[in-house]
Amino acid sequence: MKAVVYKEPYTVAVEEVSDPRIEDPTDVVIKVTTSAICGSDLHMYEGRTGAESGIVFGHENMGVVVETGPGVASIQKGDRVVLPFNVACGFCRNCLAGNTGFCLTVNEGFAGGAYGYVSMGPYRGGQAEYLRVPFADFNCLKLPPGDEHEDDFALLADIFPTGYHAAELARVSPGETVCVYGAGPVGLMAAYSAVLRGASRVFVVDRQPDRLRLAGRIGATPIDYSEVDAVEQIKEQTGGEGTDKGIDAVGYQATVAEGEEQPAIVLNNLVESVRPTGMLGVVGLYVPEDPGGPSESAQKGELLFRIGRFFEKGLRMGTGQANVKAYNRQLRDMIVSGRANPSFVVSHRVPLDEAPDAYQRFDRREDGWTKVLLKPWE
Ligand code: NAD
Ligand code: ZN
Secondary structure: OEEEEEEEOOEEEEEEOOOOOOOOOOOEEEEEEEEEEOHHHHHHHOOOOOOOOOOEOOOEEEEEEEEEOOOOOOOOOOOEEEEOOEEOOOOOHHHHOOOHHHOOOOOOOOOOEEOOOOOOOOOOOOOEOEEEEOOHHHHOEEEOOOOOOHHHHHHHHOHHHHHHHHHHHOOOOOOOEEEEEOOOHHHHHHHHHHHHOOOOEEEEEEOOHHHHHHHHHOOOEEEEOOOOOHHHHHHHOOOOOOEEEEEEOOHHHOOOOOOOOOOOOHHHHHHHHEEEEEEEEEOOOOOOOOOOOOOHHHHOOOOOOOHHHHHHOOOEEEEOOOOHHHOHHHHHHHHHOOOOOHHHHOOEEEEHHHHHHHHHHHHOOOOOOOOEEEEOOO
């Protein structure tokens, strides 16, 4: 079958690889109808993770089941399903507690598994014609048959639940004010989730005009940090106090300010933007090692976090991979009932063969390239 294969930094190719097959009785194989490119793929694409040449990318997958293992009970051939980017067993301590992003079974010695992701287990990605799904009863979320809402449902694999998780980590509640740093697909989904949860005002900080425009479209207040001081703006518009809650949807890849060695870590801006005793939800990725980091300490994953200010303000913070399974059923039902339409972030739908070009453009954050869906069979 055809698949998107990582070759070397800034290069992926569409190549023939072996077809996936049932390896464990609890597996299914799906025919992939949509697999999205994620900001997280770009960490590997840019050579920042030491990903090995030959990896098949793709952790945001949906499709139709074509084969089921003999131990699969609830999923049948022909079912249309979307898969959390987390590969999880469903029976370990963390999965039982709902923390499926930290499954203790699937990835020896390292909590949490994912498809097509370096250091997150042996699972091949789904930017391909077919995909093997382990622990299928637990990991498949069934969808209404047909092709309705395909783009909305595809976002249930990662960014919609991840944005929602950010809002949950910050306990965003009705009537609250929220600032979101990063208007990438994840930041936009976090802002959208804050709106769905009843926030009275949401600020979104970025410097990409097209992305800020989308933030404006969902009723958030866009702030361009290349033009104004974001912290000052947020304070000014919240009576000097700062917002109740804050979300980091940028992570360690924050732009480095000119003349500075360290990335201006967004967390420090958040600490300044949120009122004392507020809460922070951090879903932007921070990594133990960043071989391409701008300084020696950044390469060791050590970034300067002003913990004194964090402590002084009595802030609380939640971090980590999203537990997609904790939210995807509810978010699916909001899509079905018309309450949520997350696909406003989708900018491009392209066949698999065009993945190399799409990666390049998305990585350069070219104007209008917000979220790319790969369609292996179109
Ligand atoms: P993205 O790279 O498309 O978006 C990041 C955005 O941040 C860009 O629009 C960029 O212009 C903006 N940005 C850069 N520096 C900034 C700064 N100093 N202040 C404000 N904005 C700044 O990526 P994405 O797909 O939206 O993902 C965002 C992050 O979330 C990535 O780190 C990704 O790995 C992570 N992620 C985490 C999870 C999880 O489960 N926790 C899941 C998916 C993605
Ligand atoms: Zn993703």
